[in-house]
Amino acid sequence: xxxxxxxxxxxxxxxxxxxxxxxxxxxxxxxxxxxxxxxxxxxxxxxxxxxxxxxxxxxxxxxxxxxxxxxxxxxxxxxxxxxxxxxxxxxxxxxxxxxxxxxxxxxxxxxxxxx
Amino acid sequence: xxxxxxxxxxxxxxxxxxxxxxxxxxxxxxxxxxxxxxxxxxxxxxxxxxxxxxxxxxxxxxxxxxxxxxxxxxxxxxxxxxxxxxxxxxxxxxxxxxxxxxxxxxxxxxxxx
Numbered sequence: 001x002x003x004x005x006x007x008x009x010x011x012x013x014x015x016x017x018x019x020x021x022x023x024x025x026x027x028x029x030x031x032x033x034x035x036x037x038x039x040x041x042x043x044x045x046x047x048x049x050x051x052x053x054x055x056x057x058x059x060x061x062x063x064x065x066x067x068x069x070x071x072x073x074x075x076x077x078x079x080x081x082x083x084x085x086x087x088x089x090x091x092x093x094x095x096x097x098x099x100x101x102x103x104x105x106x107x108x109x110x111x112x113x114x115x
Numbered sequence: 116x117x118x119x120x121x122x123x124x125x126x127x128x129x130x131x132x133x134x135x136x137x138x139x140x141x142x143x144x145x146x147x148x149x150x151x152x153x154x155x156x157x158x159x160x161x162x163x164x165x166x167x168x169x170x171x172x173x174x175x176x177x178x179x180x181x182x183x184x185x186x187x188x189x190x191x192x193x194x195x196x197x198x199x200x201x202x203x204x205x206x207x208x209x210x211x212x213x214x215x216x217x218x219x220x221x222x223x224x225x226x227x228x
Contacts, residue, residue: 004158006158031214033214040221041220041221042204042218042219042220042221043159043218045215045216048214048215050214055214056214056215088158090158090159092159094214102147102208102214103147103149103161103164103208104161104216105161106151106158106159106160106161107158108157108158109157109158111156
C-alpha cells in the first residue's frame with residue numbers, strides 16, 4: 001500500500017479563520033513533508049518531519065504551523081492566512097536515510113482558497 | 116546547488132505517437148532521479164525512478180535511463196494514449212540532502228484522439 005490520504009479535499013476559509021489540514025500514511029515511513037503548489041508550478045517544500053521532529057522549515061510564515069502527533073499523522077494548522085496563500089497543499093512521506101531509496105509518495109492534496 | 120531542467124511544454128501529440136520529454140540535471144554526488152505525473156486536480160504520483168548510473172526505470176509503458184555521462188533522464192513512451200494527458204515532473208534527490216527533492220518546472224502533455 002503506497003497511499004497517503006489528506007483531508008479535506010477542498011477548503012475555503014476567511015482571513016480570520018483557523019483551520020487544519022490533515023495527512024495520514026500507513027507505510028511505516030518516518031519522514032513526512034508539507035508542500036505548497038501554485039498553479040502551473042512545481043511543488044515548493046514547506047516543512048519536513050523526521051521521526052516526528054521538525055527537521056526542515058523553509059522559512060515559512062508563522063501563520064502556518066505544522067504538527068506531527070505520531071509517526072502516521074501530520075497536521076498543518078492555518079491561522080490568519082492571506083489570499084496569496086490560496087494553493088494546493090500536498091503532503092508526502094518517505095523512508096528515512098539508511099532504509100533504501102527515498103522516493104516520496106504524495107497525497108491527493110487539499111485545495112485551499114482564502115477569501 | 117542542485118537543479119533540474121526539463122523541456123518546455125505544452126507538448127501535444129496524437130494518440131499512439133512516440134513521446135520523449137527531455138530532462139537534464141545538475142547535482143553533486145550521485146543523486147536518485149524520478150519522474151512524477153500529476154493528473155488534473157490530483158496530487159503527484161511517482162511514475163518511475165532510478166538510483167544509479169545506467170539504471171532504467173520503467174512503469175506503465177514509460178521508461179527513463181539514468182545517464183551520468185550526459186546528466187540526463189529523458190522520459191519515453193512508445194505509444195501514448197489520451198489517458199496519459201497530464202503534467203510530468205522530473206526530479207532528483209541528492210545523496211547529501213535526501214529529504215529535499217528538486218523538481219523541474221513540469222511539462223504538460225496533451226494527447227489528442
